[in-house]
Amino acid sequence: MKLNGATAIVTGGCSGLGHATAIALREAGLNVALFDLNEELGSQRVAELGANNTLFCQVDVRDETSVSQALERVAAEFGDIHLLVNCAGIAPAKRLLDKEGKPAPLDGFQTTIDINLVGSFNVARLVAAKMASQSPQGEANERGLIINTASVAGYEGQIGQTAYAASKAGIIGLTLPMARDLAPLGIRVNTIAPGVMGTPMLLAMPDKVQDALTANVQFPKRLGLPAEFAKLVVHMMDNAYLNGETIRLDGALRMPPK
Template sequence: MQMQDKTFLITGAASGLGAATAERLVAGGAQVVLCDLSDKVEALASRLGDTALACRGDVTSGDDMQVVVDKAVAAGGENSGLHGVVHCAGVVGVAKLLDREGNPADLEAYARTVQINLVGTFNVMRLAAAAMVRNSPQGGDGERGVIITTASIAAFDGQVGQAAYSASKAGVVGMTLPLARELSRHGIRVMTIAPGVFETPMMSELPEDAVAALSAAVPFPKRLGKPHEFAMLAEQIIANPMLNGEVIRLDGGIRMQ
């Protein structure tokens, strides 16, 4: 799919991976609708210019996301229609099943992580796909849209304390192939990126020694990933029609201990 004059919805767009993706897609000639709960999303849209529109929205809310998707469909004017989604919204949940005194983990905290990371992803995908099927087929393949979700290497290499986070991201991985198969008859592709350790606001919450240890654990390049490198892969997925139904690890070769 060509990005020029196409409309893309980016969730979790106020910072980190989402913001970098928004910048790259705008540079490629796309119209972007930026969805986030943070008020920083308006500032980013203003900086990106007339081809960026900011929308506040909770990815777990059907009503919120229907409004956002409707705005995305209308955003392109004559080229109206939602052509792609890069879903980056998510949270990190860290808690052991049992604490040091043997007390069980908080069930509501676990459910919140799964609700945002997994149910929120499904919510965005179902509404975006319903909009994309109304698009006219494009090109020789008849493509109508592309959906890119964000998992994590924790889906495969979850560490102690990551039960909720790993489970939620493994669920995103598990949806990728069946939804790609389902949507193939509509000309809609589904892909997932599983980032490793990246320079994001989530990572900034960790102590410096922990960040240094994670950087040293990456085989090559021996550093944290840059948000623009995630955006590069998102752009390549959009452009390459043979990328479908797959999860791509973007991690410098790291395997978490």
């Protein structure tokens, strides 16, 4: 798929993996729409990335009206939508039973599933409808690409990660059937499952915490770089034969129980 001049939407695009992805996409010549809740940070990111080719939309990924209105803004500003990267998510930690034997609150589990899994599906389905109405492009007759963000926790959830692991396993499970659903329309679907990534939040932690997180990373023996996540996004867009796949980006990490 042609990168230069294409248009991408990045949910959670103002921070962490989403921010790194937005930077890489702008450097590749794409117009980028940032879907995020943080309006103040959104204005800052637009100024950093270039107001002529960057748009911020305050979006709750769980809400159909919020997403639909933002998509109309993107279409009015940039036209066709060629790429969606779902990075919006939360990562709470809560054991199923606390030290007193009380069960974890149900609303915390539901919120995590709603944002990480339902939110990703909600944005994907609405963007797919927009992509389906567009003219195909290139030798592969592509109409678009959807990239969701899972986690190695979707395979090896740790103690306290029941909600997070379940949400990410759900995203992994969405990948192939969603790709099969959209294949006749020329829309691809892939997922990236990152390991421990050096987002600003993790890099602000003490060295001993970072060392513990990287103890089971095989090579390179470090936190993953958000820019490496972004490079994989760009490659997925460029490689038309990559479809229906979940790729672990983790330095051969396999998560221990805790």
